[in-house]
Amino acid sequence: MDTTEDRLFEVKVGKGRAWKWLYAGSMLLGLLLIWVYRASHVPEAGEKGRWAWTAVFAAELWFGFYWFLTLSVRWNPIYRFTYKDRLSHRFEEKLPEVDIFICTADPIIEPPSIVINTVLSVMAYDYPPEKLNVYLSDDGCSIFTFYALLEALQFAKSWIPFCKKFNIQPMSPSLFFSKSSISVHDSSFSDWTTMEKLYKDMESMESRINAAMKLGDISEEIKAKHEGFSEWSSNISSKDHQAIVKILIDGRDQNARDSEGFVMPTVVYVAREKRPKFHHNFKAGALNTLLRVSEKISNGPIILTIDCDMYANNAGSVRDALCFFMDEKQGHEYAFVQFPQTYKNTTKNDLYASSLKIIEKVDFPGLDGQGGPLYTGSCCFHRRDCLKGRKYSELSNVELKGERPQIFEASSRILEEKTKDLATCSYEESTQWGKEIGLKYGCPVEDVITGFVIQCRGWKSVYFCPKREAFLGLAPTTLSQTLVQHKRWSEGDLQIFLSKYFPFLYGFRRTKLGLQMGYSIYCLWAVNSIPTIIYAVIPSICLLNEISLFPNVFSYWFIPFAYVISLSYIVSLWESLIHGETLKAWWNEKRMWLYKRTTSYLFAFVDAILKMLGINDLAFVITPKVVDEDTSKRYEKEIMEFGSTSLMFMILSTVAMLNLFCLVGGIGVVIVDGAGALGSLFMQLLLCGSLVLINFPIFEASFFRKDNGCIPISTTLSSVAIVIIAYFIPVF
Numbered sequence: 214m215d216t217t218e219d220r221l222f223e224v225k226v227g228k229g230r231a232w233k234w235l236y237a238g239s240m241l242l243g244l245l246l247i248w249v250y251r252a253s254h255v256p257e258a259g260e261k262g263r264w265a266w267t268a269v270f271a272a273e274l275w276f277g278f279y280w281f282l283t284l285s286v287r288w289n290p291i292y293r294f295t296y297k298d299r300l301s302h303r304f305e306e307k308l309p310e311v312d313i314f315i316c317t318a319d320p321i322i323e324p325p326s327i328v329i330n331t332v333l334s335v336m337a338y339d340y341p342p343e344k345l346n347v348y349l350s351d352d353g354c355s356i357f358t359f360y361a362l363l364e365a366l367q368f369a370k371s372w373i374p375f376c377k378k379f380n381i382q383p384m385s386p387s388l389f390f391s392k393s394s395i396s397v398h399d400s401s402f403s404d405w406t407t408m409e410k411l412y413k414d415m416e417s418m419e420s421r422i423n424a425a426m427k428l429g430d431i432s433e434e435i436k437a438k439h440e441g442f443s444e445w446s447s448n449i450s451s452k453d454h455q456a457i458v459k460i461l462i463d464g465r466d467q468n469a470r471d472s473e474g475f476v477m478p479t480v481v482y483v484a485r486e487k488r489p490k491f492h493h494n495f496k497a498g499a500l501n502t503l504l505r506v507s508e509k510i511s512n513g514p515i516i517l518t519i520d521c522d523m524y525a526n527n528a529g530s531v532r533d534a535l536c537f538f539m540d541e542k543q544g545h546e547y548a549f550v551q552f553p554q555t556y557k558n559t560t561k562n563d564l565y566a567s568s569l570k571i572i573e574k575v576d577f578p579g580l581d582g583q584g585g586p587l588y589t590g591s592c593c594f595h596r597r598d599c600l601k602g603r604k605y606s607e608l609s610n611v612e613l614k615g616e617r618p619q620i621f622e623a624s625s626r627i628l629e630e631k632t633k634d635l636a637t638c639s640y641e642e643s644t645q646w647g648k649e650i651g652l653k654y655g656c657p658v659e660d661v662i663t664g665f666v667i668q669c670r671g672w673k674s675v676y677f678c679p680k681r682e683a684f685l686g687l688a689p690t691t692l693s694q695t696l697v698q699h700k701r702w703s704e705g706d707l708q709i710f711l712s713k714y715f716p717f718l719y720g721f722r723r724t725k726l727g728l729q730m731g732y733s734i735y736c737l738w739a740v741n742s743i744p745t746i747i748y749a750v751i752p753s754i755c756l757l758n759e760i761s762l763f764p765n766v767f768s769y770w771f772i773p774f775a776y777v778i779s780l781s782y783i784v785s786l787w788e789s790l791i792h793g794e795t796l797k798a799w800w801n802e803k804r805m806w807l808y809k810r811t812t813s814y815l816f817a818f819v820d821a822i823l824k825m826l827g828i829n830d831l832a833f834v835i836t837p838k839v840v841d842e843d844t845s846k847r848y849e850k851e852i853m854e855f856g857s858t859s860l861m862f863m864i865l866s867t868v869a870m871l872n873l874f875c876l877v878g879g880i881g882v883v884i885v886d887g888a889g890a891l892g893s894l895f896m897q898l899l900l901c902g903s904l905v906l907i908n909f910p911i912f913e914a915s916f917f918r919k920d921n922g923c924i925p926i927s928t929t930l931s932s933v934a935i936v937i938i939a940y941f942i943p944v945f
């Protein structure tokens with residue numbers, strides 16, 4: 214019973230080992246030579262540039278070490294393929310219940326129209342609907358989200374059967390109808406009238422929801438239609454809002470069938486206290502709430518967690534995930550199956566590098582080869598018991614039983630009352646929730662830390678990248694949103710590194726060394742800020758002051774520098790291009806690399822240290838899912854968005870101005886001193902020149918743009934002033 218035909222999935226191992234050895238070996242040699250050069254050429258005490266030299270040396274040591282960590286995810290990538298036909302052939306009748314957890318937190322920055330499209334998309338999965346249960350957690354505790362959900366469920370009655378009948382993908386109505394070429398256009402599609410009607414229904418649903426939002430209230434007429442609205446009837450702002458649980462569709466209920474006998478998935482709305490406070494714990498708290506509530510309602514052994522802006526785009530994803538969990542040979546080893554988080558709103562050249570292409574295409578298959586990818590919060594299927602805290606044991610055969618708790622027989626109203634207490638934040642007081650049970654608390658990347666602990670309990674995870682994207686989400690569409698998001702991520706990741714979950718210690722013997730290194734790549738994102746700032750500032754200042762920090766182009770020592778630098782850029786460019794990025798997207802990615810490191814990571818670094826000292830509190834800054842029309846037009850045209858004053862922009866602008874200033878000065882020096890100076894300052898000219906080039910959008914936004922997204926004049930003036938002042942401070 215071990216032939217390949219029995220397996221529900223297949224694994225292909227990446228090729229090119231010999232090349233990798235050659236690459237890694239020669240890079241290492243180059244790095245060693247650079248370090249030898251640095252160590253043997255330190256300027257004498259009292260000589261100019263001694264400090265600069267030391268700083269640059271330290272930065273290069275770090276870059277070398279960090280590069281070494283990144284080898285872990287390039288060494289052994291694996292790629293997976295599933296056999297869904299075998300799954301249905303063998304297990305169709307025994308498919309488990311699947312619970313889908315969707316989180317939303319704020320009706321303004323996460324508009325209900327987005328949330329309901331996510332809900333509708335997962336309801337339409339190609340999966341027995343009586344085994345599909347959708348839970349929406351609403352930390353915004355918003356009557357509008359609730360209302361929108363009710364509207365969506367009404368619409369679902371025609372939308373879901375339509376999706377199933379014609380295999381509609383994407384299953385999110387707004388995405389489906391926004392596509393200019395609709396995939397059902399072939400001859401088999403015969404139901405234009407239904408489609409047109411659906412489109413009209415969707416539009417009128419949207420306009421009703423928007424009208425209610427605009428009005429700031431739900432009309433009495435609508436409120437009368439569902440008793441659930443009464444939860445909001447009393448003066449909510451003064452009352453301590455405990456929790457709401459509403460079973461809106463009970464999939465087991467015969468009434469949930471439509472006239473043709475069509476069954477709808479179960480849909481449950483859960484809201485907790487409105488304002489984050491004691492025991493709230495942000496998204497991790499929300500997911501743990503859903504764990505408890507769902508346990509009493511459907512208790513699906515498999516759970517999908519997604520964010521409210523992540524539309525399901527591939528109807529087969531649930532079955533894909535089950536191909537891993539239900540595989541007889543290896544299924545019992547896997548705790549979760551992570552799908553890539555892809556975005557529907559990235560522009561052609563991915564201005565803010567938000568597609569995270571290299572992570573998706575290179576890092577994660579690489580991590581999979583080391584024991585499994587990170588859990589990234591969204592687009593991930595879990596085994597319920599692993600998520601709750603179960604340890605792996607080779608002996609126990611983890612069955613995926615689809616049994617519902619007895620209590621389900623209870624009527625919805627009784628069940629709602631019973632689960633309400635479980636949904637409150639105060640329920641968790643002096644319990645193990647967030648510590649031993651469920652998602653971990655106290656970290657802005659609850660997902661990464663939770664996944665890591667699961668892997669340390671002996672479980673493996675799976676990364677599955679299907680041909681048709683499984684999910685399509687919304688990436689941030691402005692520079693500051695992107696930088697803030699990365700601050701949250703890098704801060705959370707660094708916190709893990711500084712905590713008892715330090716990968717090399719906590720993961721020791723529990724996970725592979727390669728996986729610990731893989732985690733460290735992200736955990737140390739924030740630390741990269743310091744060496745990067747050193748490199749972006751010091752060589753340029755030295756250039757201006759005619760202090761050479763690199764070997765002369767005509768010296769042998771120049772070779773390792775040239776080799777290491779060009780090879781790393783060639784490899785990075787090659788990785789981008791083979792994964793379908795444009796040349797410009799690569800360039801944009803390099804710019805964001807610099808911007809994240811000099812701002813997000815720097816702030817994260819500082820905040821993580823403060824947090825460790827107990828000075829700072831935990832926060833979760835939610836990424837807005839909408840921007841105004843003006844901004845969104847600029848985004849479409851790939852014009853970088855600044856628009857406001859912020860410390861982050863101030864830093865970016867100062868670094869850019871400084872380099873411009875130094876480049877002009879440096880060129881002046883070379884012209885005056887001639888070829889000799891060019892040889893010894895060549896590397897610095899190149900570095901400074903590249904920094905000026907990559908910062909072109911900043912110069913444009915400071916001096917040439919007139920729109921609302923340009924850099925405020927005050928920021929430009931201040932950064933120029935800082936550069937001038939810095940020029941007169943004798944640093945060396």
Ligand SMILES: O=c1ccn([C@@H]2O[C@H](COP(=O)(O)OP(=O)(O)O[C@H]3O[C@H](CO)[C@@H](O)[C@H](O)[C@H]3O)[C@@H](O)[C@H]2O)c(=O)[nH]1
Nearest residue numbers: 316317318352495496499520521589590591657658835836
């Ligand atoms: O108090 C909160 C705060 C956030 N959320 C939800 O968490 C999700 C993610 O928030 P978002 O602002 O969109 O963050 P992103 O940076 O886009 O999210 C990434 O990073 C998070 C960790 O920082 C992960 O939880 C996410 O899954 C992952 O997509 C959203 O659905 C929110 O509604 C809550 O439910 N409650």
Ligand SMILES: [Mn+2]
Nearest residue numbers: 520522687836
């Ligand atoms: Mn998001």
